Amino acid sequence: MAYDLPARMLRLLSLLQTRRSWGGGELAERLGVTLRTVRRDIERLREMGYPVEATTGTAGGYRLAAGTDMPPLLLDDDEAVAIAIALRTAANEITGLADTALRALAKLEQVLPKRLRHRVTAFDTAAHPMGSLPWAPPGSRVDPAVLATLAVACRDHEIITFDYRTRGGATAARRTEPHALVFEASNWYLLGYDTRHADWRIYRADRLTEPAGTGHRATPRELPATDPAAYVAARLAVAPARHHLHLTVPLDAETAAPRAYALPGRVHRVDDHTSRLDLSSDYPRDIASQLLGLAPEATDITGNPDLAPHLDQLGTFLLDIAEQLTGQEHQRDIQT
Template sequence: MQKTSARLLSLLSLLQARRDWPGALLAERLDVSPRTVRRDVDRLRELGYPITAAKGPDGGYRLDAGAELPPLLFDDEQAVALAVGLQVAVTAGAGIEEAALRALNTVRQVMPARLRRRIDTLQVTAVERPTTGTGSTVDSTVLTVLGAAVHACTVLRFDYALPAGTAGDGLSLASPRRVEPHHLVTWGGRWYLVAWDLDRGDWRVFRADRITARTPAGPRFTPRELPGGEVAAFITNRFRGSDGSGDWPCRGEVILALPAASVSRHTHDGVVEELGPHRCRLSLGSWSWTSLAAAIGRFDADIEVVGPADLREAFAHLARRYTDAATGAAPPAP
């Protein structure tokens, strides 16, 4: 039989592994009597673990949530997953970086040497995204408020800061909004709220770092069905400007005087077909024909447009614009 201290740790580990445990099954797992299980449960309660018991022939035990966070036990894989998750949180831009770093140091300090070596070999480095404005870090309090509203299905009121220059004077405006919040997501290193805008009668995607929540919260609502059913597809389509088909609204095909291997490294979701040692076919999409032509033009190579005609017109439009820029000609009046 295990010593009392070791048995208590085994019991705590079992209670954390599943929601409900029959007393007889715990006694069998620990190779002790049901009476010993009851005494060990009482000892854990004295240490601050909120364990509830159900009486009767089918009675058992459950580890509930308490007012304070007691010590926890993790198996090896859980401990590694927790440490990796905390490293990612340090770079998440959610306003919890300092707290995540402190938690990571605490977890690492109590890890066995074999696990600490595994963690030390995997280091996540935070790289600042280039930006011309202020950072997009979100206050963790804002994320908590948004997440609570999503979970409780309560109408959310907030002031939404519009981008600088929206009013034409370089200043940012605060636009009051009433929404039904449905999802809190991340995209490209930023946090977004997906919500049904009650005043505009349509789905909207709001940057969380521009939200200033108002209190109190509004009434509860019945969640609506998101277009497409999946939030990942919805967000992807919105940022692509797509009609919901999952593809870019503008897609064209060109032949570039470059090796396929050189082009494929810089196309992400483009399709590259090798036509020869220094020639390839590229199919690429974008949110507008002009942006697609500009994206293709960044390759330092001769371009042959396969189609469609809209892409040819976009190249002609950019050619006129670049010619004016090169010669110093004044742009045409709008």
């Protein structure tokens, strides 16, 4: 394929950003030009501020190095949307990064093509923050393109189809009227009305594949709650889990909930100074971290025995670290 000069320069820059290094002959073949033309184009990139270094070897090659100034980045559509979503999430969820993330997002959105800008603005409309949980379960990775597709469907009220893997591992096709995306530090959730089961359902986005619009729009249904995030939090609070722990702490509910990273539905007021918490998770480390957030005040603890060996193992690990630190301090005292 033949490229004109501007297109060829963009293609060359894109290639340099995708690999550690390229041979000159490889670049020439990819671009459909001579090695001499590649050398001239490399010089043009250097003049534009891109630090392209020559590499040694049989035929020689090139790589894009880090520079003192940051030249413009070349991103494909999915990469641009992924960065915009990450910046929006950081602005809402990560303490101390809000202002910086919003400034970066504003710069990015200013130069986004219209075809991408509507995907990012759809995400802003569809996404609802929820309280943070301490650990992300293994494998909870979501394709940004999937999130963007879901966000657009939520905004446009377009019925979508997708394959969904349940907690038990079974996969089935779903047809849903999407309502909102809800996120917290661990997972993304799609809240929608399942047309097959005629009921509201919550889907973990990392278990959802091949989302596709049907071209049919649904009249928005009234959610049985005032807030999508609160509705999802309440449903998650009563969802089944492998491990359970119940305890009482001498803290009011407003104080206990954030210290335990607990969903609102799992914190119960006993009186002005006491709360009862129901901690549940498939992952013992989730519960361990919640306990540490409440230490040392937790009392009246009950739960399933299967959780005990996991907590014992984690406790032994912490004790070993404490002994190592104590030994290091003792060694310093001897040396001084």
